[in-house]
Amino acid sequence: MSDSTAIAHGTAEAHHEHPPYQRHHFETIAQQNDATNFAMWLFLLTEIMFFGGLFTAYLIYRNWYYPAFVQGSHQLQIGWGTANTAVLITSSFTMAMGVWSAEMRKKGALVLCLVLTFTLGLVFLGIKTIEYSEKIEKHHVPGFHYSVQSFVDPASDPEVYNEYHDKPLALDMARHTELYFFLYFAMTGMHALHMIIGIAILGFMIFRARAGAYTTGHVTFVENFGLYWHFVDIVWIFLFPLLYLINRHPLAH
């Protein structure tokens, strides 16, 4: 807190006692906690709306180009996707346990939980990197090098073909897989960006937690970060079925 917002104390100095983490313009610590918690929720609302634009785009193009979206999604490995979902859910659980440890003032447990969350976050990004590099190899990254080979001639891509026996798409429809992959990269990329930011903050928090910063009864920071982390988890909970599970049983026709 910069001094300029501090109060001109005058004679009130003697009556001016509060925990060091209470900002001067709040009357009680409960007021401060409520305010920051509420602010965090409002920030998450902006995040919902930010992703909302992408979800809208997704829904429109999925309706328009359903076959392209189905075959595009077959290029994603359901194993990696499921594993990553599990990793992220687990990290959400460890984060929630971290909040509990902070509330119970268990420093060791808090540090452990934060380190686990941090590690699981990295594992998620690691798996994402594997998936991305696979797309790069197959020229499925939208842009100048995009290739529709796997969709106009599915048999040329035996790994996927043996599992789903996709019919070749007309060139016109096949080209719309590029939109699918754009949305895939935009949505998972935006999600990964949030993960990276979260992991960076987690790293910072681990240091602070080891110094005992969050186990003195003031848990708002851990709690609010937890909200952010869970929100990122929720985004993935929706991305997973929308991107990976569009239609996983072999097409009936």
Next chain:
Amino acid sequence: MSDTIVTLPDQSTARIPKMNYLTKENGLLSWLLTGDHKRIAILYLISISFFFFVGGSLAGLIRLELLTPQSDLMATDTYNKVFSMHGIIMVFFFLVPSVPATIGNFIIPMMIGAKDLALPKVNLLSWYLYVAAGILALYTMASGGVDTGWTFTTPLSTHYVNTHVLTTGMAVFIAGFSSIFTGLNFIVTIHKMRAPGMTWFRLPLFVWAHYAASILMVLGTPVLAIAIVLMALERTVGIGVFDPTKGGDPLLFQHLFWFYSHPAVYIMILPGMGVISEVISTFSRKRVFGYTAVAFSSVAIAVFGFFVWAHHMFIMGISNYAVLIFSLLTMLVAVPSAIKIFNWAFTLYKGSITFETPMLYAFGFMGLFTIGGMTGVFLGASGTDIHLTETYFIVAHFHFVMVGGMLMAFLSGIHFWWPKMTGRMYPEKISQLAAVVTFIGFNLTFFPQFILGTLGMPRRYASYPPEFQILNVFSTAGASVLGVGYLLPVLYLTWSLKYGEIAGNNPWQATGLEWQVQSPPLTENFPEIPIVDHEAYDYEWLERQKEKEVASVG
């Protein structure tokens, strides 16, 4: 009925209080690192005034070019850049932050009896984001500008133009986050920082209006952000999402853009309406008629505001059924705006009206906003919209709302709270003159444009058929008058910083909590947190307070 309600302290003995938020600390750093909402408001006031005059100069260039039918002052593509930058700067760097970031920032914590906004650092961050965005916008302008119009219309912005779309987009993106943080801060503050006894229905309507506008900032602006990100990606890597050749739909950009930019109109106008509520009540010495209705009409405007955006897209090829629905919903949003206008009119009825400058501007607002709003009905109705859209009728319509409405409200508010911000009065006579000049200049500038639009003069062209010249000359002449009207306040308000009369705590005899403390206020606003035991606009309470004071002094 007296001529004025202004009561100033005895000028021979009155002094500006030695301890106040301005004198608390000195030096540039004490300003640049401040967390004080009042200082941040002043920083914002200086920056947005600067951008107002940048945008205003561009408007001057536009009017000068349109003085003659040929494009002779500048090349046609230069003209495109000038009107685009005029729109971008005026919308994102002046209108959106205008009242909230300056007057709102300064007054809201004081109105609700708080020491500061809930998140002072976020408040400062918001200003820095604004400045960063502003510098980026200026850099863009210096290095060639952008010519897409302020709407960044796809596929023009993504496929056809070779100007600085990306940097301008980035500037708007950053400015958007500045606005999000302001709105977020207001919502938290209004919920969590109210003084004891300050219930929701005791809040001044200014606070209600800002609350509603803040909701729009928090929920709408992120959609603009994602629209700009997608547009930038489309332009750089060709992602296809707005590209018909790849199966994308350029209209999707319009949907996302207007999902924000229609509510943005209310982000701009709602805080202005809040100013008008305060001013009308103070200068007619009456509680605002139908307080609850006015309060809820702000919220209703905010909610309805999210359901009407496609009225900007009637001729773009959206489905006829969507046109029908959005047209209908657009008519509905007129209702809460009308509630406000009628309630202000009823507030005036049998009030003890005085005509100080803020009140003159407020009258200007009521008249011009009504015209602006009513012409909006023509545009909301899809049939007339097909004829009128993309003509000067649109230009006149939104300038009546934004300039005639919002700018009048902004000036009204600046004059109204100037004594509180600086401790000194502005000179009354010349400012009344400025208000009248502004009103005349405004009408001369923009009323002819309604006629031009109805006659079919399209917007966004540097040249026009010669038969339209006479009305354009009127318009340009009006713009010059308007320019004088806007320059005057800068001069005499600056003058008043040193030579203005000492205002005292409450020159207007207004009821808001901010008027019950010294001007300029202390850094922590209140020497002691007030306990609120009266409704908003309770002038009898004010009288009783004064009697008590006299009794205790005597």
Next chain:
Amino acid sequence: MAHDIPHEQHFHDPANVTNPEHAEHHIVLPLEYSFVFGTLLLCTALTVFAATRDLGVFNPIVALAIACFKGVIVILFFMHVKYQSNLIKMTVGAGFFTFLVLITMTLSDYISRAWGLW
């Protein structure tokens, strides 16, 4: 403000704040977190399984229903909303409401475009 309570008592006095929206801090227990965690993993397995069956139009509906359920329990328990004030509950609701407005109103155009002209 002219009232006669002495100056000193006003600094950081809990009585100086009206906060009807305050909810007491509730500590969610590890057991509750563990149940939620288990449910989330089960739901993940379920949604993958459901995707491999041919349910016709119900495939996306089932997938989204499961995702919504997962999202809701994360919000209620991991994010403590179940134990939060009504203000927070309404805030979350408002967020999803606006999100749905964006999606449904936009789609209302896209869906009805194919219906053709009058």
